[in-house]
Amino acid sequence: MDQSDLPHRNWQLSERARKLTSSAIREILKVTERPEVISFAGGLPAPSTFPAERIRAATDRVLREAPAAALQYSATEGYAPLREWIAARCSTAGATIRPSQVLITTGSQQALDLIGKALIDPASPVLVETPTYLGALQAFSLYEPRYVQVPTDDDGLIPEALTSELVKGARLLYAQPNFQNPTGRRLTLERRLALAQFAKTSAFPVVEDDPYGALDYAGKPLPTLLSMAPDHIAHCGTFSKILAPGLRLGYIVAPEELHYKLVQAKQATDLHTPSLTQRIVHEVIKDGFLDEQVPAIRALYASQCEAMLDALARHMPQGVSWNRPEGGMFLWVTLPAGMDTMQLLEAAIAHDVAFVPGAPFFANEAASNTLRLSFVTVPPARIDEGIARLAALTRERL
Amino acid sequence: MDQSDLPHRNWQLSERARKLTSSAIREILKVTERPEVISFAGGLPAPSTFPAERIRAATDRVLREAPAAALQYSATEGYAPLREWIAARCSTAGATIRPSQVLITTGSQQALDLIGKALIDPASPVLVETPTYLGALQAFSLYEPRYVQVPTDDDGLIPEALTSELVKGARLLYAQPNFQNPTGRRLTLERRLALAQFAKTSAFPVVEDDPYGALDYAGKPLPTLLSMAPDHIAHCGTFSKILAPGLRLGYIVAPEELHYKLVQAKQATDLHTPSLTQRIVHEVIKDGFLDEQVPAIRALYASQCEAMLDALARHMPQGVSWNRPEGGMFLWVTLPAGMDTMQLLEAAIAHDVAFVPGAPFFANEAASNTLRLSFVTVPPARIDEGIARLAALTRERL
Numbered sequence: 001m002d003q004s005d006l007p008h009r010n011w012q013l014s015e016r017a018r019k020l021t022s023s024a025i026r027e028i029l030k031v032t033e034r035p036e037v038i039s040f041a042g043g044l045p046a047p048s049t050f051p052a053e054r055i056r057a058a059t060d061r062v063l064r065e066a067p068a069a070a071l072q073y074s075a076t077e078g079y080a081p082l083r084e085w086i087a088a089r090c091s092t093a094g095a096t097i098r099p100s101q102v103l104i105t106t107g108s109q110q111a112l113d114l115i116g117k118a119l120i121d122p123a124s125p126v127l128v129e130t131p132t133y134l135g136a137l138q139a140f141s142l143y144e145p146r147y148v149q150v151p152t153d154d155d156g157l158i159p160e161a162l163t164s165e166l167v168k169g170a171r172l173l174y175a176q177p178n179f180q181n182p183t184g185r186r187l188t189l190e191r192r193l194a195l196a197q198f199a200k201t202s203a204f205p206v207v208e209d210d211p212y213g214a215l216d217y218a219g220k221p222l223p224t225l226l227s228m229a230p231d232h233i234a235h236c237g238t239f240s241k242i243l244a245p246g247l248r249l250g251y252i253v254a255p256e257e258l259h260y261k262l263v264q265a266k267q268a269t270d271l272h273t274p275s276l277t278q279r280i281v282h283e284v285i286k287d288g289f290l291d292e293q294v295p296a297i298r299a300l301y302a303s304q305c306e307a308m309l310d311a312l313a314r315h316m317p318q319g320v321s322w323n324r325p326e327g328g329m330f331l332w333v334t335l336p337a338g339m340d341t342m343q344l345l346e347a348a349i350a351h352d353v354a355f356v357p358g359a360p361f362f363a364n365e366a367a368s369n370t371l372r373l374s375f376v377t378v379p380p381a382r383i384d385e386g387i388a389r390l391a392a393l394t395r396e397r398l
Numbered sequence: 399m400d401q402s403d404l405p406h407r408n409w410q411l412s413e414r415a416r417k418l419t420s421s422a423i424r425e426i427l428k429v430t431e432r433p434e435v436i437s438f439a440g441g442l443p444a445p446s447t448f449p450a451e452r453i454r455a456a457t458d459r460v461l462r463e464a465p466a467a468a469l470q471y472s473a474t475e476g477y478a479p480l481r482e483w484i485a486a487r488c489s490t491a492g493a494t495i496r497p498s499q500v501l502i503t504t505g506s507q508q509a510l511d512l513i514g515k516a517l518i519d520p521a522s523p524v525l526v527e528t529p530t531y532l533g534a535l536q537a538f539s540l541y542e543p544r545y546v547q548v549p550t551d552d553d554g555l556i557p558e559a560l561t562s563e564l565v566k567g568a569r570l571l572y573a574q575p576n577f578q579n580p581t582g583r584r585l586t587l588e589r590r591l592a593l594a595q596f597a598k599t600s601a602f603p604v605v606e607d608d609p610y611g612a613l614d615y616a617g618k619p620l621p622t623l624l625s626m627a628p629d630h631i632a633h634c635g636t637f638s639k640i641l642a643p644g645l646r647l648g649y650i651v652a653p654e655e656l657h658y659k660l661v662q663a664k665q666a667t668d669l670h671t672p673s674l675t676q677r678i679v680h681e682v683i684k685d686g687f688l689d690e691q692v693p694a695i696r697a698l699y700a701s702q703c704e705a706m707l708d709a710l711a712r713h714m715p716q717g718v719s720w721n722r723p724e725g726g727m728f729l730w731v732t733l734p735a736g737m738d739t740m741q742l743l744e745a746a747i748a749h750d751v752a753f754v755p756g757a758p759f760f761a762n763e764a765a766s767n768t769l770r771l772s773f774v775t776v777p778p779a780r781i782d783e784g785i786a787r788l789a790a791l792t793r794e795r796l
Contacts (some may be wrong), residue, residue, distance in 0.1 A: 010601050011517075011601065011602055011603055011656065012517075012569060012601070012602065013516060013517060013659060014515065014516060014517055014518055014519045014522070014541070014569075015519050016515065016519075017515065017516040017517070017659050017662075017663065020659065020662040020663065020666075042471075044470060044471055045470075047465075047466035047469070047470055050465060050466065050469040050470075052461050052465030052466075052468075052469060053461075053465075055461060055469065056457070056458060056461040056462065056465075059454070059457045059458075059461070060454060060457075060458065063450050063451075063453060063454040063457070064454065067445075067448060067450030067454075068445035068448065068450075069644075070450075070644055071445070071448040071450060071453065071642035071643070071644040071645065072442060072443075072445055072448070072642070072643060072644050073440075073442055073638075073643045073644060074644060105668075106504050106646075106668045106671075106672075107668050107669055109666075109667070109668050109669045110667065110668040113666065113667045113668065117412065117414065117415065117540060118411060118412060118415040119409075119410075119411060119412055119415070120412055121412045121413050121414075124412070135666075135669075138665065138666040139666050139667070141666070142515060142663065142666050142667075143412070171410060171412075203408050203409065203410070204409055204410065205409055240471075244469035244470070245469070245470060245471045246467075246468055246469040246470050246471060246472060246672060246673030246674055247469065247672055247673075247674055248504075248668065248669070248670070248671070248672040248673075258409065261411060261415050261418060264415075264418045265415065265418065265540065267536065268418075268507075268511065268533075268536040268537050268539070268540050269507070269508065269511045269537070269540075269667070270503075270504045270505050270507050270508040270511065270646065270668070271505055271507045271533075271646070272646070273504075273646070274504075274644060274645055274646040274672060274675055275644030275645075275646075276644050276645055276675065277672055277674065277675065
């Protein structure tokens with residue numbers, strides 16, 4: 001059945017809904033839920049890092065101390081103490097972030113939806129990295145933009161490529177400067193300075209999506225674009241990678257005028273993020289818990305990353321290249337030109353190993369010889385086994 | 399400051415965001431958060447009905463028994479046991495609802511947003527009751543429809559008014575058959591049959607929004623449109639009025655083809671509703687708890703409604719009329735022609751009493767002498783005092 005039709009009825013869908021197509025990859029990857037599959041596909045944080053007992057105790061306190069408020073409707077902007085905590089966390093010596101800039105969202109996917117709602121008209125140019133985060137493409141695409149790919153290299157987005165011709169008429173530039181999904185690349189300090197300067201003079205906001213910033217293995221974070229140009233950035237963050245994604249708690253820090261529009265859009269979209277989950281998260285983090293939690297996640301993911309790098313070096317044939325992430329959850333593999341990772345995926349699934357092909361991460365022209373590997377869900381022993389299988393399949397195809 | 403501009407920057411907003419205006423009423427009603435104000439404005443369920451202890455115990459169980467699943471990413475469609483529970487709850491002798499028709503949403507406001515996303519293009523005709531639910535107008539308006547008002551009377555929407563001329567080109571008809579917000583009206587059985595028949599032959603879905611159906615004081619619910627035309631209705635429900643709104647948990651039951659599009663739209667919008675809140679709600683309700691909970695809420699709201707009807711009869715001058723709701727949370731007052739309830743609201747606020755003027759509930763031409771009263775948040779003694787003040791102000795203006 002072609003899912004873009006409603007065969008039994010003549011109901012008419014919106015243009016945007018007609019363009020929504022079933023993701024072939026999503027369908028293929030459904031089989032990776034089988035326990036025997038070694039899956040490097042999902043971006044699922046390691047469940048061993050979820051502070052379940054602490055969340056349980058926090059929920060207990062919240063529901064004993066403020067049951068009516070935790071279970072009642074609440075402000076669209078979000079729970080005030082949590083907004084204050086986020087503003088303080090995002091502030092630096094040079095840039096004070098105000099709680100009035102913070103909007104709590106139902107995960108950072110909603111942040112992207114609201115940004116699309118507020119800024120994108122059909123055919124508006126939207127600038128994205130090459131490749132870029134698939135979830136952002138999905139969110140923005142419902143508002144039917146025209147994507148413009150910004151060139152990148154191993155150091156991330158190339159600011160010099162943002163010529164007046166390329167950026168003409170753009171509504172926003174979307175970037176993940178820290179350990180980008182899918183490539184794991186980090187934007188260099190020099191380029192951050194250049195991009196912040198660009199944001200200060202451009203006719204549109206730079207959206208800094210930062211889900212992985214805290215997962216910097218060496219604990220030496222580079223400054224955010226937000227800290228460099230606080231009045232010109234829409235900065236998205238999330239608790240999904242440092243606490244638990246099932247809570248669906250993210251946020252946008254934006255200049256008040258844009259913030260105000262995002263609040264109006266959110267009110268129409270889901271009124272507010274659950275009062276209960278906002279209070280649980282604030283209760284968990286308010287006394288410094290992340291100072292213990294985040295280093296533990298970093299150490300785990302750094303060791304998993306190392307295990308995958310070792311396995312790749314051990315098993316992959318010549319001609320295959322990959323990067324060495326300094327943080328985050330993903331690395332990016334490039335096979336020899338001419339190879340197609342969609343075809344490789346079908347073979348891989350048959351051998352109980354999975355990854356995400358690179359193509360869907362490209363807004364326009366795709367490099368079909370690329371793929372994304374997540375190293376955070378599978379334990380080291382199985383990482384080696386999975387990479388060995390993948391390497392064998394790659395070698396067969398060379 | 400005109401909030402539709404971004405004065406310090408020349409960022410361009412989307413057309414839909416430019417049309418979003420700050421609600422004058424919302425601004426006025428912000429003062430009703432002062433404890434001395436007797437507010438009949440908010441649709442806030444009575445916090446005394448929230449089963450906080452049961453929710454606390456359920457959370458405890460969920461986080462002890464399935465911590466990894468409750469805190470991890472989960473399926474966009476929602477938690478399978480909860481979807482099964484909802485399908486069973488919505489099924490009747492004549493109509494079996496399948497779990498595959500159920501999508502869990504982040505409150506029923508999100509259900510409306512997703513329906514707008516899937517069905518409305520700019521300038522598409524959308525049929526709504528006269529008046530209709532303000533939150534639906536807010537959700538749909540982001541997709542820039544052209545509203546067509548369907549005439550109503552004290553028995554709700556008038557099916558005979560749905561002529562082929564009126565409904566031409568419509569993408570959906572939106573209705574609240576049970577104890578409508580804002581009027582408290584219930585659609586009669588005869589009209590339900592006619593509307594279900596209409597749904598079976600129309601070229602667009604009828605959206606049956608049913609947040610208040612369980613709050614039927616006499617416990618004699620009329621059949622839903624869903625039960626009468628299960629393949630032709632998009633039925634929205636919520637746990638906000640029978641458990642707690644701060645959990646933000648709602649759902650849409652729709653034919654699979656539309657369901658599939660709504661799932662795709664939801665994936666792009668917020669990936670999924672929090673895993674934790676879905677499991678909490680299922681844990682709370684799975685053993686029949688609502689069979690005790692709902693009758694208690696009904697009894698409370700019935701007595702509050704009675705208190706307000708008594709107070710209106712005691713205090714209001716001749717020429718003011720109102721309905722007698724058989725369920726739900728609201729009643730609808732009509733002042734003599736020529737009176738303006740927006741002006742009355744300003745005077746009322748000065749006397750520490752609040753309501754919502756009727757005008758914003760009309761999609762197009764409004765009856766500006768109407769107002770909505772909620773009787774569920776304020777206890778009976780204060781209801782009388784509040785209505786007395788409102789009556790005095792009305793009398794002054796006659």
